[in-house]
Structures are given as C-alpha cells and as structure tokens.
Amino acid sequence: MPAEGRRAALRRAAAQLAACSATPRLDAELLMADALGIERETLLLGADGPVPDGFAARLARRAAGEPIAYIVGGRDFWDMHLAVGPGVLIPRPDSETLIEAAIAHFAGSAGPRTILDLGTGSGALLLAALRHWPAARGVGIDRAEAALATAAANAAALGLSARAEIRAGDWSGTGDRFDLILCNPPYIGTGETLPRDVVEHEPHGALFAGEDGLDAYRALLPLLPAQLAPAGVACVEIGWSQADAVAALARAQGLSVAVRHDLAGHARCLAITG
Structure with a gap:
C-alpha cells in the first residue's frame, strides 16, 4: 500500500482537530508547513508529497489542546512575525486596534518620540x-x-534592539513621561470561562485580573497623569464589555477617553489623553 500523501493527511488531520479547534484545516496546514520547514502558502501551492516525520507529533500536541503558536514557535502580528512560546501571551489580531488608535492620534504629526509598553x-x-x-x-x-527573554529576542530579530529597551517591572511604570503608552493588561474575570487551549497553556498572570477583571486597570490608570507627555496618548486594550467601567476609572483620574472598536465591531481600545 502506498504511503499516505500530504493532502490525505491534511484531510484526516482536519477531521481529527474539528473537536478541539474552530479552524481545524488551517491548523493542520500550519502544522504540516512547520514540519516541512516551509511557509503555508508554499505548501498550498506545491505538489503533493510524503508526509514529513514531525507532522504526527505536532498534530498530537494540537489535538491535546496546545496552542498552534506554541507548537510552531511563532505568530504573525501587524507586519511582523514574532517568536512566542510557553509563558508568553500569544498576540491576537484584536490588539492591533491599539496600534491603529495610536496612528490615528498622531496623524499629521511627526509621531511619538518615546513609547512605553506596559x-x-x-x-x-x-x-x-x-x-x-x-x-x-x-x-x-x-x-x-x-x-522579557522573548521580547528581547524579537527586538533583536527585527533589528530593533538599539531602540527597544526591555526591562523587568510591573504596573508601577517608570516614572518618566512618554508620548505613547501602550498596554494590553490582563482583563479576564476569575470566574469567566476561556477556551481550553488558552486557560490550560497561556500564562494566567497575563489573563486574569480579579473577580471583575478590572484589577490591572485600577493599578494602571492612576499612573497615567504623571506618565503621559503633553499631547500624548495611552492606548489601552479592554474586554468587549468593559468600555464603560474602564472609562469611568480613567475619568476619575481626570483623563479624557475615546473608544476604538476592533474589526468585529467590539469596543477593544481606550485612547486616553490628559
């Protein structure tokens, strides 16, 4: 009997992953491409061929609930490919809303000279x-x-180490003023339900923020009046139902707030100014 080809293996893998993934065919293709050491586009455009040795092990990890990004070691974000692994929150497309909000704020100007990412x-x-x-x-x-190790490695891979200082710290910030502050804090309530691959693998410290999901904002927002430079902006990610609650916390600090929505139409970012 001839060995199973890649196309048949992809069909079988997609059927296997349907129980644990909302994108089983895409997952299978990404795992196959990674096992072959090629881009997914190259896999899709290429001829059929033998299944690489590493595909079965990758498929088993995904079927057990491990996130694709950890298995293949990276995730695309904005115009970059970033390394990511266990212990590091996987970047989501929704967070690109923060970059879009920052670009809108600085439109028509030279842009920020100093940036803080909390x-x-x-x-x-x-x-x-x-x-x-x-x-x-x-x-x-x-x-x-x-x-810290992953961010430093990504900065080096992108040739940005000279302009990106990666340092240990927490919500207390730096005490300096910045033109642009970016932050995707933990904002999930401890009683909320998350997908298995998220809750079992991604770092809980980057996900959960107290019973109501607002603990990180309570620590972060009082810092902003002293950390935002004149004419600066803080672009802060929020959960889709948190806009009113987080905006109220910001306004209590004397800050102004504008809500930005993601591609799905959900409130996703607060653009906060002094």
Whole structure:
C-alpha cells in the first residue's frame, strides 16, 4: 500500500482537530508547513508529497489542546512575525486596534518620540510601534522572565534592539513621561470561562485580573497623569464589555477617553489623553 500523501493527511488531520479547534484545516496546514520547514502558502501551492516525520507529533500536541503558536514557535502580528512560546501571551489580531488608535492620534504629526509598553509580553505592541515610527525609542516592561527573554529576542530579530529597551517591572511604570503608552493588561474575570487551549497553556498572570477583571486597570490608570507627555496618548486594550467601567476609572483620574472598536465591531481600545 502506498504511503499516505500530504493532502490525505491534511484531510484526516482536519477531521481529527474539528473537536478541539474552530479552524481545524488551517491548523493542520500550519502544522504540516512547520514540519516541512516551509511557509503555508508554499505548501498550498506545491505538489503533493510524503508526509514529513514531525507532522504526527505536532498534530498530537494540537489535538491535546496546545496552542498552534506554541507548537510552531511563532505568530504573525501587524507586519511582523514574532517568536512566542510557553509563558508568553500569544498576540491576537484584536490588539492591533491599539496600534491603529495610536496612528490615528498622531496623524499629521511627526509621531511619538518615546513609547512605553506596559506588560510587553512578546513585545508585539512596542515593536509594531517602533517599526511604524522609525525615529522613536521605546521601553517594554514585563515581570515575567519568559516574556522579557522573548521580547528581547524579537527586538533583536527585527533589528530593533538599539531602540527597544526591555526591562523587568510591573504596573508601577517608570516614572518618566512618554508620548505613547501602550498596554494590553490582563482583563479576564476569575470566574469567566476561556477556551481550553488558552486557560490550560497561556500564562494566567497575563489573563486574569480579579473577580471583575478590572484589577490591572485600577493599578494602571492612576499612573497615567504623571506618565503621559503633553499631547500624548495611552492606548489601552479592554474586554468587549468593559468600555464603560474602564472609562469611568480613567475619568476619575481626570483623563479624557475615546473608544476604538476592533474589526468585529467590539469596543477593544481606550485612547486616553490628559
């Protein structure tokens, strides 16, 4: 009997993953491409061929609930490909709303010269902003060692190490003023239900923020009046139902708030000014 080809293996894998993934065919293709050491587009355009040795092991990990990004070691965000692994929050497309909000705020100007990313994780927000504004310099802060190592590695891979300082820290910030502050804090309530691959694998410190999901905002927002430079903006991610509650916390600090929506139409970012 001839060995199973890639196309048949992809069909079988997609059927297997249907029980644990909303995108089983895409997952199967990404795993196959990673096992072959090629891009997914190359896989789709290429001829059929033998199944690579590493595909079965990757498929088993995904079927057990491990996120695709951890298995293949990376995730696309904005115009970058970022390394990501266990202990580091996986960047989501929704967070690109923060970069869009920052670009809108600085439209018609030279853009920010100084950028702060609180809870930088993989470095996604900081590095996307530095790529958009080549004259800017930034600081990415995180308390997790895995995140600090990953963000520094991503900065180096993108040639941004000279402009991106990655340092250990928490919501207390730096005490300096910045033109642009970016933050995707934990905002999930401890009683909320999350998909299995998220709750069993991604770092809980980057996900959960007290019973109502607002603890990180209570720590973060009082810092902003002293950390925002004149004419600056803080772009802060929120859960889709949290706009009113977080905006009220910001206004209690004397700050002004505008809500930005993601591509699905959900409130996703507060653009906060002094």
